[in-house]
Amino acid sequence: MHFAKPPSHAGHPARLLTSCATALLVLGVAAASPAAAADSVSYDFESPSQKLPFMAINGAGRVLVGPAPGGRSGQAARVNIPNDGHSFKSELVIKGLDAGSHRFSFANYLPGDWQEQDFDTIVAQWFSTQDDTLRIKPVVALSIHSADWQLKIHWMSGGEIQEKIIPLGAARLGHWNQWTFDITWSSPTTPGSIAVARDGVNVGSHQGANNYHRGQPPHFRIGAYRPGWRPEKGPTQRGGASEAVLFIDDIAITSTAAGSAPNPLPTTTGGAASPSRPPVLSSSTSAASPSASPSTKASAAPTSGAPAATADAAPGAPRETRTENGSSLSSTGPTGVIGIAAASAAALACGAFLLFRRRTGPQGAHRR
Known part of the structure; x- marks a missing residue:
């Protein structure tokens, strides 16, 4: 059987x-599909196919992508504001961030012929859109004033805007600065924090309120903005100043856990990073290793959201970013996945x- x-x-x-x-x-x-919010994004300006942030431009300013200066390899974004009586802002705008904790890293470069001016040129700002006014100050702003870097922090108390100015040391012309901002936004009941590093060395910090606690969460803008050049302020701050030109590169934004702090970086006295001291970045940072040659692009960056592209663009013909239209950033994920x-x-x-x-x-x- x-x-x-x-x-x-x-x-x-x-x-x-x-x-x-x-x-x-x-x-x-x-x-491979990106998250809806742009809480972890990066832009290295290397590939023409990479989607770039929207632009906020007032006047005849430009943001063009072309060969990086200062011995740096690859591409970078060139930002300029002409002194024509009505131009005052050329910025890239990254929206869609939540009100939690983030690490912002980027590189910027002031050419050797940069003119020192006795007013602020804001090169990066975190702006909280308000429903009741169009002229409210950014909650956090990195600027160069005369020959020095400084950070301004604003918050609301008793119905009035409060301001704190933190000196960040002397600016070096013809030098690529690698910036890192670790920011936890405050709430009406919880203090926030800001830690600033330049070239791998802590140069400033703040604990306490750091935004207005109303309206949308702060979004990030990077480029050049001269408030004193707004047409309604007249020609008082324009005399003798040529156009403002600077370069930016390797923007990376990483969402971090609320309350967590990256490994501490060395701190110098007086809020200035020592050029002769070899900077050290923690292993958790998304910025380029400061020990690398200035001609080496940053290699570690978040890949969620807009991907860091490979250097396949010809170093010639600059290309221009898209203009701001109020929409949030939309990016495609890497096809390698x-x-x-x-x-x-x-x-x-x-x-x-x-x-x-x-x-x-x-x-x-x-x-x-």
């Missing part, structure tokens, strides 16, 4: 292969097929 022959599974391996491949490809595409998912799907499906064949192969004759 023989046992009944097991039912045929013909066609099951093919269906199994198709199901596994389809499921894993779907997972791969999902992994999809390729990895496809390869993984094929490998796992083949493994499943072989296991299936092993379990359902020839059974042989069974005796009584």
Whole structure:
């Protein structure tokens, strides 16, 4: 007497292969898709296909991408504001950030012919859009005033805007500065914090209120903004000043856990980073290693959101970013994830097929 022959599974391996491949490809595409909010994004200006932030420009200013100056390899964004009587701002705008904690890192460069002026040129600011006014001050602003870097922090108390100015040391012309800002936004009941590092050395910090606690969470703007050049303020601050030109590169924003602090960096006295002291960045930072040559681009950056592109752009013809239209940033994820998912799907499906064949192969004759 023989046992009944097991039912045929013909066609099951093919269906199994198709199901596994389809499921894993779907997972791969999902992994490659960016999050809705731009809480972890990066821009290195290397690839023409990389989506760039929107621009906020008043007047005839420009933001163009071209060869990086100062011995730095690859591409960078050149920002300029002409002294024409009505231009005063050329900035890239990154919206969609939440009100939690983030690390902001970027590099900027002041050319050797930069003119010192007795007014602020804001090169990075965190701005909280308000419903009741269009002229409210940024909650946090990094600027160069005369020959020095400084940080201004604003918050509301008793219905009035409060201001704190933190000196960050002397500016060096013809030098790429690597900035890192670790910011936790305050709430009406919880204090916030700001830690600032330049070239891997802590140069300033703040604990307490650091925004207005109303309206939208602060968004990030980087480029050049001269409040004193607004047309309504007249020509008093324009005399003798040529156009403002600077360069920015390797912007990276990483969402961090609220209350967590990155590894501490060395701190110098007087709020100035020592050029002769070799800077050291913690391993958790997304900025470029300061020990690298100035001609080396940053290699570590978040890949969620807008991906850091490879250096495949010709170093010639500058390209211009898109203009701001009030929409939040939308980016596509790296296609490499999809390729990895496809390869993984094929490998796992083949493994499943072989296991299936092993379990359902020839059974042989069974005796009584």
